[in-house]
Amino acid sequence: xxxxxxxELSFFAAIQGSGARALLIGRRALVILGLPVxxxxxxxxxxxxDIEKLNEATRPFDLEPNRSPxxxxxxxxxxxxxxxxxxxxxxxxxxxxDGVKVRFEDLWSxxxxxxxxxxxxxxxxxxxxxxxxxxxxxxxxxxxxxxxERLKEAQDE
Amino acid sequence: MSDxxxxxxxxxxxxxxxxxxxxxxxxxxxxVDAPVSEAERQEALRLIRWFKTRYPTPAERxxxxxxxxxxxxxxxx
Numbered sequence: 001x002x003x004x005x006x007x008e009l010s011f012f013a014a015i016q017g018s019g020a021r022a023l024l025i026g027r028r029a030l031v032i033l034g035l036p037v038x039x040x041x042x043x044x045x046x047x048x049x050d051i052e053k054l055n056e057a058t059r060p061f062d063l064e065p066n067r068s069p070x071x072x073x074x075x076x077x078x079x080x081x082x083x084x085x086x087x088x089x090x091x092x093x094x095x096x097x098d099g100v101k102v103r104f105e106d107l108w109s110x111x112x113x114x115x116x117x118x119x120x121x122x123x124x125x126x127x128x129x130x131x132x133x134x135x136x137x138x139x140x141x142x143x144x145x146x147x148x149e150r151l152k153e154a155q156d157e
Numbered sequence: 158m159s160d161x162x163x164x165x166x167x168x169x170x171x172x173x174x175x176x177x178x179x180x181x182x183x184x185x186x187x188x189v190d191a192p193v194s195e196a197e198r199q200e201a202l203r204l205i206r207w208f209k210t211r212y213p214t215p216a217e218r219x220x221x222x223x224x225x226x227x228x229x230x231x232x233x234x
């Protein structure tokens with residue numbers, strides 16, 4: 001992994017320019033907000049109609065989808081990869097481990113726009129990021145929820 | 158020189174599977190609700206303040222994350 005230089009700012013600018021409704025979730029969103037956590041991958045939650053737009057935008061970065069758009073819609077996720085690994089969730093909704101339905105449209109309507117150099121990246125609100133962590137519900141997601149709670153506290157100081 | 162043996166591929170796979178398992182709702186809640194000592198809380202807040210002061214923009218924070226991962230990855234080899 002990481003054999004070639006990857007221009008992250010151009011990558012985000014390309015996604016923004018494509019018009020794809022893509023929310024950056026996962027630990028990279030936590031880093032943007034101010035949590036110094038370790039992460040290797042990129043995680044997006046994408047509107048299911050925008051798979052082709054995202055694939056087209058990321059092709060110049062030699063990122064190859066591991067599934068066709070139709071297969072990705074059926075399975076609810078796919079991966080874009082070369083030296084980088086981009087996990088893409090494409091479901092209209094997911095359910096948290098305690099049974100709360102989380103809809104992409106709701107998260108998108110509450111999205112936060114962040115300037116990354118000359119590009120904009122859309123991330124969920126902190127409370128919505130916590131909801132996405134409750135979907136995956138791995139031990140590291142539990143740890144991230146605790147960190148996000150501290151981040152909220154820090155923002156209230 | 159110490160005689161350190163690397164874990165087997167199956168042991169690594171089992172550990173990965175364990176750390177990536179989906180917790181039950183009760184397990185997740187118990188973890189999230191575990192009491193935080195005042196020292197732990199202050200340390201987390203101090204770390205957040207340091208990170209946001211040292212890297213004031215999102216672009217700088219992302220750049221830090223890339224460097225941190227590259228360092229960590231190099232140490233694993």
